[in-house]
Amino acid sequence: MATQFINPDGMMKSPAFSQVVTTSGNGKTIYIGGQNAVNEKGETIGKGDIAAQTEQIMKNIGVALEACGAGFKDIIKMNIYITQGQDIRKGFEASQKYLGSNANPPIVTALFVSGMGNPDYLLEVEAVAFVNE
Template sequence: MPVQFLNPDTMMKSPAFSQVVTTSGNGKTIYIGGQNSVNEKGEIIGKGDIAAQTEQVMLNIEKALAAAGATFKDVIKMNIYITQGQDVRKGFEASQKYLGSNENPPIITALFVAGMGNPDFLLEVEAIAFVGE
């Protein structure tokens, strides 16, 4: 198996994320740079709304994955940067449309940050996916 998701009995198990992912064999690794809530026209979607921004971010990642021949089921790692003061539950709920049906959820690191490059952005997400051949 080229990708193995591990949740050792010696660690907490979560339905929302895995603890360890390994890859081996032939395949390709896909790195998606930090995505924010900008649509294809360069417009910021959901100013001041973490759920709307999360929806746009996930849509952007979905489009990037598709361009590389992958889906959210291929994502093995996500880094999520959220501006301080946001209700992460609203963002989490919005992301479940994309991640909720994944029986092997990716490894996730979530950090609160003081701000983004653009003060209208409430979050930014990076993703890594692996597609076996």
């Protein structure tokens, strides 16, 4: 089983994300549904604070990964939906505590949206991870 992170010549290179990821062989793909800043009691954390909400979202993703025998290093793709007017940099800085300076950062798609299902939510994050078996 192999996962390959590729930043081809002719495309921008970033320490925060990869351009292409391939997987092959025997392994397990983990799809984590959109996570909001909600704790295990269903309480919204960090109302009005994108960094605090990102922190809670990353905690949620960590719990989901651990339940599947994976970790943050196994994330290959993240989709991030951010409400308009938020500073994406603050969310990115908060996520680095979890993603760290990964030599193989995931593919990332970030979109600004007009709103979420709950007006207290400032962002939502989906993740895909791959674990070799």
